[in-house]
Amino acid sequence: MNILAWIRSAFFQAAPDDTDASAFASAVKPISDPKFGDYQANGCMAVAKKRGANPREVAAEVVRKVDLSPWANEPEIAGPGFINIRLRDDRLAEYLVELSADDRLGIEPAERPKTVVIDYSSPNVAKPMHVGHVRSTVIGECLARIYETLGHHVIRDNHLGDWGAQFGMILWGWKNERDERAFDADPVRELARLYKLAQARIKPGETLSDRYKKVFEFEKEGKFAEAEALFAKLSADSKATRDEVDRVIAESRAIAEACRAETAKLHAGDPENRALWERFMPYCLGALQTIYDRLSVRFDVQLGESFYDSMLAETVEKLEKVGIARESEGAKVVFTRENGAPMIVQKSDGAFTYATTDLATLKYRYETWRPDLVLYVVDHRQSDHFKQLFAVAAAAGYGETDPRHVAFGTILGADKKPYKTRDGDVVGLESLLDEAVARARAVVDRNSPELSEEERGKVAEVVGLGAIKYADLSQNRLSDYVFDWDKMLAMNGNTGAYLQYAYARIQSIFRKGEIDVASLRRRVPAVALGSASERALAVAIVRLPETLELAANDLKPNVLTDYLFDLANRFSTFYDDCPVLKAEPENRDSRLALCDLTARILKLGLRVLGIETRDRM
RNA sequence: GCGCCCGUAGCUCAGGGGAUAGAGCAGCGGAUUUCUAAUCCGCCGGUCGCAGGUUCGAAUCCUGCCGGGCGUACCA
Numbered sequence: 001m002n003i004l005a006w007i008r009s010a011f012f013q014a015a016p017d018d019t020d021a022s023a024f025a026s027a028v029k030p031i032s033d034p035k036f037g038d039y040q041a042n043g044c045m046a047v048a049k050k051r052g053a054n055p056r057e058v059a060a061e062v063v064r065k066v067d068l069s070p071w072a073n074e075p076e077i078a079g080p081g082f083i084n085i086r087l088r089d090d091r092l093a094e095y096l097v098e099l100s101a102d103d104r105l106g107i108e109p110a111e112r113p114k115t116v117v118i119d120y121s122s123p124n125v126a127k128p129m130h131v132g133h134v135r136s137t138v139i140g141e142c143l144a145r146i147y148e149t150l151g152h153h154v155i156r157d158n159h160l161g162d163w164g165a166q167f168g169m170i171l172w173g174w175k176n177e178r179d180e181r182a183f184d185a186d187p188v189r190e191l192a193r194l195y196k197l198a199q200a201r202i203k204p205g206e207t208l209s210d211r212y213k214k215v216f217e218f219e220k221e222g223k224f225a226e227a228e229a230l231f232a233k234l235s236a237d238s239k240a241t242r243d244e245v246d247r248v249i250a251e252s253r254a255i256a257e258a259c260r261a262e263t264a265k266l267h268a269g270d271p272e273n274r275a276l277w278e279r280f281m282p283y284c285l286g287a288l289q290t291i292y293d294r295l296s297v298r299f300d301v302q303l304g305e306s307f308y309d310s311m312l313a314e315t316v317e318k319l320e321k322v323g324i325a326r327e328s329e330g331a332k333v334v335f336t337r338e339n340g341a342p343m344i345v346q347k348s349d350g351a352f353t354y355a356t357t358d359l360a361t362l363k364y365r366y367e368t369w370r371p372d373l374v375l376y377v378v379d380h381r382q383s384d385h386f387k388q389l390f391a392v393a394a395a396a397g398y399g400e401t402d403p404r405h406v407a408f409g410t411i412l413g414a415d416k417k418p419y420k421t422r423d424g425d426v427v428g429l430e431s432l433l434d435e436a437v438a439r440a441r442a443v444v445d446r447n448s449p450e451l452s453e454e455e456r457g458k459v460a461e462v463v464g465l466g467a468i469k470y471a472d473l474s475q476n477r478l479s480d481y482v483f484d485w486d487k488m489l490a491m492n493g494n495t496g497a498y499l500q501y502a503y504a505r506i507q508s509i510f511r512k513g514e515i516d517v518a519s520l521r522r523r524v525p526a527v528a529l530g531s532a533s534e535r536a537l538a539v540a541i542v543r544l545p546e547t548l549e550l551a552a553n554d555l556k557p558n559v560l561t562d563y564l565f566d567l568a569n570r571f572s573t574f575y576d577d578c579p580v581l582k583a584e585p586e587n588r589d590s591r592l593a594l595c596d597l598t599a600r601i602l603k604l605g606l607r608v609l610g611i612e613t614r615d616r617m
Numbered sequence: 618g619c620g621c622c623c624g625u626a627g628c629u630c631a632g633g634g635g636a637u638a639g640a641g642c643a644g645c646g647g648a649u650u651u652c653u654a655a656u657c658c659g660c661c662g663g664u665c666g667c668a669g670g671u672u673c674g675a676a677u678c679c680u681g682c683c684g685g686g687c688g689u690a691c692c693a
Contacts, residue, residue, distance in 0.1 A: 027635090029635085032635075032636065032638095033636070033637085036636080040635085040636090042634090042635055045635080045673060045674075046673085048673080049672085049673055055673075078636080079635090079636050080635085080636080080673070080674080081673090082635075082636070122693095124693075161693065164692075164693060165692055165693075166692085166693080305693090328690080329690070329691080330691085331690070331691055333690075333691085338620095339620075339689080340619065340620080340689070341688095341689055341690055342690065342691095343690095344690060344691045346691085347690095347691040348691065349691080351691085353691070353692085353693085354692080354693050355693095357693095379687095380621080380622065380687070380688090381621095381687055381688060382688085382693085383620095383621060383622085383687090383688080384620075384621075384688060384689070385688090385693090387620095387621090407621095407622085409622085409623085409686090409687095410686085410687085416685095416686090443655075444655095446655090447653095447655050448653085448655080474630090474631090475630075475631090476630080476631070476632095478622070478623085479622090479623070479630080480622095480623080480686075480687095481629085481630080482628095482629065482630090484629070486642090487629065487641080487642070490641080490642075490655090491655035491656085492641075492642085492655075492656080493640080493641035493642065494630085494631085494640070494641060495641090497655070498655080498656095500655095501653080501655055501656085502656095504653070504655090505652080505653055505655095505656085506652095508652070508653055509652050509653090510652095511652095512652055512653095513652075558631075562631070562632095562640090565640085565641095566640095569640095572656060572657065573657070573658085575652080575656080575657085576648090576656070576657045576658080577657085579651065579652070580652055581651095581652050582651065582652070595652095616653085617653085617655080
């Protein structure tokens with residue numbers, strides 16, 4: 001059960017008549033300092049202020065009224081009017097016995113399950129996944145597992161970029177630069193090469209036209225002298241001539257135009273481009289699936305942009321019909337209060353944009369699943385887009401679903417710039433995972449030479465991948481974070497490996513003591529909480545349900561990692577402090593039960609984070 | 618210019634109205650005849666960017682400023 005929620009409801013009942021009971025109840029929190037107790041109710045000061053009364057007297061009134069039995073005795077009033085609650089050790093001990101026999105570890109399925117659509121990962125199929133896809137994939141998967149664990153109905157949707165401009169680049173590359181033998185040998189690699197090639201042809205011209213933007217503006221305004229002077233200044237280093245610059249820009253524009261034309265043909269149903277799309281897609285999806293398998297990520301649906309293609313025209317039509325969209329500079333756009341720049345739903349060349357696709361997607365999801373909540377796990381740079389998207393969807397009456405942009409920050413390198421290789425390339429996701437495993441392997445080899453070769457390999461895989469996921473999830477979602485191998489693979493501190501280690505230590509106790517956990521759980525030991533470290537561990541054990549609820553409500557995986565780290569920490573202290581196998585008979589089963597519960601929570605918690613455990617490491 | 622996000626210990630980060638602001642790393646000092654020392658315990662370390670304001674109470678909310686990141690009309 002969720003003890004925090006239970007205490008809150010007790011305070012809801014006991015709230016003074018002249019106050020908002022639900023606000024009063026929500027002022028109950030886990031305690032700030034354990035020496036005061038386990039939970040605290042902070043609502044009395046506010047009540048007293050409104051009433052012009054003494055807060056301690058208000059607190060006394062509440063304490064007289066509130067009934068916390070059997071979980072706690074009469075709470076204490078402290079400081080300016082805090083009410084401190086201490087869970088009763090006898091109830092705690094009794095409850096741990098119940099938990100031992102409970103497969104769900106106290107987590108109760110939601111009374112009113114919600115349908116939650118989670119849109120995450122969403123890579124472009126044309127190019128290999130890179131470090132930038134880690135966060136969306138890992139956070140999205142974790143949120144899905146959190147909601148599932150709480151008994152909600154989750155639909156994981158990989159909104160693949162399989163229909164956009166990047167596919168036009170592949171088509172252009174295929175038609176102009178393909179290497180069929182390379183394609184036969186490794187299709188995805190060849191397609192990626194073609195994509196990069198097209199980009200490389202387009203990029204220089206874009207860079208130059210950016211660099212000389214001002215020059216061209218001067219020329220447009222007829223200020224040729226200024227234009228010439230500025231050009232000379234900007235070209236001082238490169239010694240580029242005007243002809244060269246014009247040529248590069250023209251070439252790059254021509255290729256960009258050709259790529260766009262390929263995209264347009266694809267969308268228009270051109271048989272050749274459609275056939276190529278059909279031919280390439282299975283390879284692209286297969287390559288993605290390899291990564292998802294390794295990361296234990298599985299989607300319920302993968303409805304990419306192509307899926308919505310047929311709905312785009314009607315989407316724009318409807319927006320025009322209800323007067324939301326209008327024409328501007330040749331494009332069809334929607335101006336919103338949320339943003340100065342409009343949302344472009346159809347470009348001047350007639351093509352639709354991802355904004356159109358996203359609108360159609362939102363509508364489709366509502367009509368198909370009637371979700372209560374739709375989460376878009378997409379990086380924070382797109383927050384303007386989503387603000388507009390949600391505003392337009394609401395204005396267009398696309399259903400009363402609750403769409404939320406679950407934004408996250410950028411992964412940075414040690415130089416505080418987006419994480420790149422030494423050569424300045426983005427880091428491929430596969431090589432990132434390989435390196436994590438290799439580094440973990442080195443640590444395993446050093447620390448656990450007694451394990452077999454095969455065993456060490458498995459540990460390295462689980463610890464390496466866990467390190468990357470944990471590093472990501474333990475961070476506050478919104479902040480950028482610095483990617484640091486040594487930190488994430490450290491066995492001390494807030495890391496996945498530390499939690500996995502705590503789990504393995506417990507399994508080691510069971511092995512050494514030849515403990516059959518199934519029978520341990522059946523014989524329902526009486527739990528004794530004689531020492532401070534045992535009690536501290538017990539209090540952490542009973543807080544799993546409230547932690548999951550909080551993580552779900554705030555959409556913050558790091559709430560869960562913080563909890564698990566705290567639990568593992570308390571376990572380590574207990575482990576150091578209290579012998580288990582060699583404990584007195586009256587303590588032995590009790591401590592074994594604490595170990596078992598800790599291990600099960602660690603395993604479940606890590607599982608929710610998408611991280612595996614090993615019995616030995 | 619406008620909009621969003623960020624600024625907390627030497628470093629990396631939690632905490633987002635509640636008590637003396639926490640953790641890990643780094644530094645210093647301890648703990649191993651005992652279940653995995655990949656561990657544990659202790660010490661050191663902070664004008665919570667600055668200045669106002671709201672509040673019984675502000676790292677947390679509001680305003681302004683400083684510093685940084687990102688976004689800002691046809692890429693997604």
